Amino acid sequence: MWTHRELIKNLVVADFKLKYQNTSLGFFWSLLSPFLLTITLYFVFRNVFHGEQYYALSILVGILAWKFFNVGTMACLYSLVGKANLITKVNIPRKIIVLSAALSNLVTAVLEFIVLLPIIWWFTGHLPATIPLFIVVHFLLLLFIYGIGLIFGALFVYFRDLSSIWEVMLQILIFSSPIFYPLSVISERIKPYYMLNPLTRFIIIYKDIMINGKLPSVSDFLIVIGFVAAALLVGNYFFNRLQRRFAEVM
Amino acid sequence: MDTVIVSNVSKKFKIPHEKKTTLLQNIVGIVKRQFAYEEFWALREVGFSVKNGESLGIIGRNGSGKSTLLKILAGVLYPDSGSITVNGKIACFLELGVGFQYELTAKENVYIYGSILGMSNKEVSRKYNEIFDFAELKKFESMKLKNFSSGMYVRLAFATAVHANPNIMLIDEVFAVGDEPFQKKCAEKMLEFRKQGKTIVFVSHALNAVQSLCPRCLLLNNGRVASMGDTEKVINDYHAMLSDGAHA
Numbered sequence: 001m002w003t004h005r006e007l008i009k010n011l012v013v014a015d016f017k018l019k020y021q022n023t024s025l026g027f028f029w030s031l032l033s034p035f036l037l038t039i040t041l042y043f044v045f046r047n048v049f050h051g052e053q054y055y056a057l058s059i060l061v062g063i064l065a066w067k068f069f070n071v072g073t074m075a076c077l078y079s080l081v082g083k084a085n086l087i088t089k090v091n092i093p094r095k096i097i098v099l100s101a102a103l104s105n106l107v108t109a110v111l112e113f114i115v116l117l118p119i120i121w122w123f124t125g126h127l128p129a130t131i132p133l134f135i136v137v138h139f140l141l142l143l144f145i146y147g148i149g150l151i152f153g154a155l156f157v158y159f160r161d162l163s164s165i166w167e168v169m170l171q172i173l174i175f176s177s178p179i180f181y182p183l184s185v186i187s188e189r190i191k192p193y194y195m196l197n198p199l200t201r202f203i204i205i206y207k208d209i210m211i212n213g214k215l216p217s218v219s220d221f222l223i224v225i226g227f228v229a230a231a232l233l234v235g236n237y238f239f240n241r242l243q244r245r246f247a248e249v250m
Numbered sequence: 251m252d253t254v255i256v257s258n259v260s261k262k263f264k265i266p267h268e269k270k271t272t273l274l275q276n277i278v279g280i281v282k283r284q285f286a287y288e289e290f291w292a293l294r295e296v297g298f299s300v301k302n303g304e305s306l307g308i309i310g311r312n313g314s315g316k317s318t319l320l321k322i323l324a325g326v327l328y329p330d331s332g333s334i335t336v337n338g339k340i341a342c343f344l345e346l347g348v349g350f351q352y353e354l355t356a357k358e359n360v361y362i363y364g365s366i367l368g369m370s371n372k373e374v375s376r377k378y379n380e381i382f383d384f385a386e387l388k389k390f391e392s393m394k395l396k397n398f399s400s401g402m403y404v405r406l407a408f409a410t411a412v413h414a415n416p417n418i419m420l421i422d423e424v425f426a427v428g429d430e431p432f433q434k435k436c437a438e439k440m441l442e443f444r445k446q447g448k449t450i451v452f453v454s455h456a457l458n459a460v461q462s463l464c465p466r467c468l469l470l471n472n473g474r475v476a477s478m479g480d481t482e483k484v485i486n487d488y489h490a491m492l493s494d495g496a497h498a
Contacts, residue, residue, distance in 0.1 A: 007365040014362055018353055089345040090366055091325035161272035244328045247321065248263065 004096055011100035016107055030108055031115060034063045041180040052182060054211055057123045062179030064116065065206045068109040068138075069145060069199060070170050075101040076149020077156050077163060084250045094243050095236075098153045102146045110138060120210060128213030137205055140228050144198065147231025154242040157249060177203050198227040251337070253418055253449045254300040254323065259332035261293040261318055261473075292318040293473045295332070302338075303447040307464035307481060309457065309488055314470040316453045317422060320344065323451060324420050338449070341367055341416035347407030352396035356387060359395055360410050367414035377413045385409035405432065412439050418449045423456075437462070457485055 001008075020026040038060040049055055079101035080087060086097055113134055121127050156162045177199045178186075186194050194200065201224050208214040216224075266287040270276050279285060293315045300306045308316050321327040323334065324342035349366045350359050360381060364374040374381075382388045385405040395403065421440075440463055443450060454460050460467060460481060467481040469488050477487040 004365075006371050010362045010365045010371070014351055014354060014358065017358070018351060021353065083349075085345070085348050086366070088321075088326060089348045090342060091340070092366060159271070159273040159276065161274055165273070247326045 008100050012104045015104040059180045061210050062203050065203050072105040072145035075105050077152040080153045088247045098149050106142050130209040133209045144228045144231050147235035150235030150239040154239045251302045252299040253302045255335040257297045259296045259329045262330050263290045305450040305464040307460035307467040308453045310470035315473040338417035340418040342420040344422045355392050357391045363410045381409045421452045
């Protein structure tokens with residue numbers, strides 16, 4: 001992979017240019033949907049969760065983290081089929097295609113979180129010292145997306161209805177992650193199952209470091225790293241097995 | 251020294267009676283037990299080697315396995331049995347302009363295509379003027395590719411490809427495009443590569459092109475090596491095979 005870093009860079013830059021060059025507002029379009037979603041959720045649920053501190057901000061952080069995962073895994077899923085030529089006509093390591101899709105989405109996600117900074121300052125009056133940690137969490141989430149993306153990207157070559165299935169799963173994830181409600185509304189009985197959702201821990205960590213100025217506990221952090229390692233291992237295993245027949249079924 | 255060694259390579263394609271492209275179809279297939287497929291051996295026990303600096307031609311009828319063999323050499327397809335050894339930097343031209351983006355400029359595309367062919371950005375920058383002079387497109391470097399004619403497109407792709415400078419080149423009939431002067435330019439470039447001592451594997455239906463470029467040749471028939479050796483002899487075998495086929 002390292003020897004192909006320039007190819008990866010070129011693919012990411014090209015992807016980014018293609019995505020935004022035909023819209024005059026460019027990158028700011030990508031901010032529109034999370035903001036609208038946040039505003040909607042805020043006005044619908046603010047009376048239910050009126051005790052929540054910085055409720056609107058909390059939704060926004062959650063939505064942006066979810067969007068990073070949502071758009072990233074979708075881009076990875078479509079990446080191989082969308083660049084079929086790079087698979088059937090040339091021999092480059094095929095994981096590069098998935099990685100560059102994940103990376104070009106990372107660029108958007110980092111920009112979105114940078115836009116978030118003045119908003120946090122405006123709501124809370126200060127910026128928590130833990131904020132720079134979001135770079136670390138972003139990196140971990142990127143690896144997680146890449147791992148999941150390897151699995152779905154490879155499977156999508158064989159099963160073209162996977163995109164619809166995954167889209168439904170992503171919708172369910174909005175409601176089964178603590179995005180617009182606090183973790184405390186989850187009953188103790190189902191909490192152990194609820195916490196199996198990797199995105200839950202990511203979102204809790206994001207909210208803690210971005211708004212509350214709280215460091216994640218070591219155990220939470222280790223569990224997240226465990227999730228990431230598992231996604232990468234399973235992703236690589238799947239991909240290596242499935243990629244052998246890519247050029248035949250494309 | 252042998253640069254490319256192919257030993258005992260076989261490749262089987264499974265062609266299902268009903269192609270299933272979704273999870274749903276597969277589940278239905280399991281329930282109804284519809285998994286019948288035809289086996290098609292595209293290559294059977296193919297073996298040969300190419301020496302460093304040698305040009306090998308591969309000829310044969312449609313469906314004889316030429317392209318499959320080239321794709322296996324390129325590493326795009328994996329053989330079911332047998333092995334392939336390649337010593338050196340390999341570049342395959344199964345198609346020109348792989349990865350070209352219509353919405354980007356010629357300049358941006360040259361960098362992308364260059365890196366796909368294994369060039370560093372620095373290398374592309376160094377050869378940048380050469381590439382555009384060769385393509386005769388210097389005036390259009392900041393034009394978007396979607397506004398290019400197909401001739402310009404091919405020239406740009408070819409110019410980038412020939413500057414990638416690999417040791418081993420795998421060439422499908424891609425260079426049989428463009429108008430006559432351009433084809434002539436391609437042919438000259440190929441001869442130049444040969445003189446520079448590059449290893450070339452060339453698949454073509456144009457027998458005179460094979461004859462002028464490759465001293466040695468391989469004839470495939472139904473996935474097997476039917477004949478190998480001097481190009482002249484192999485082409486004679488090919489003609490004999492074709493006329494046999496016509497009588498049968």
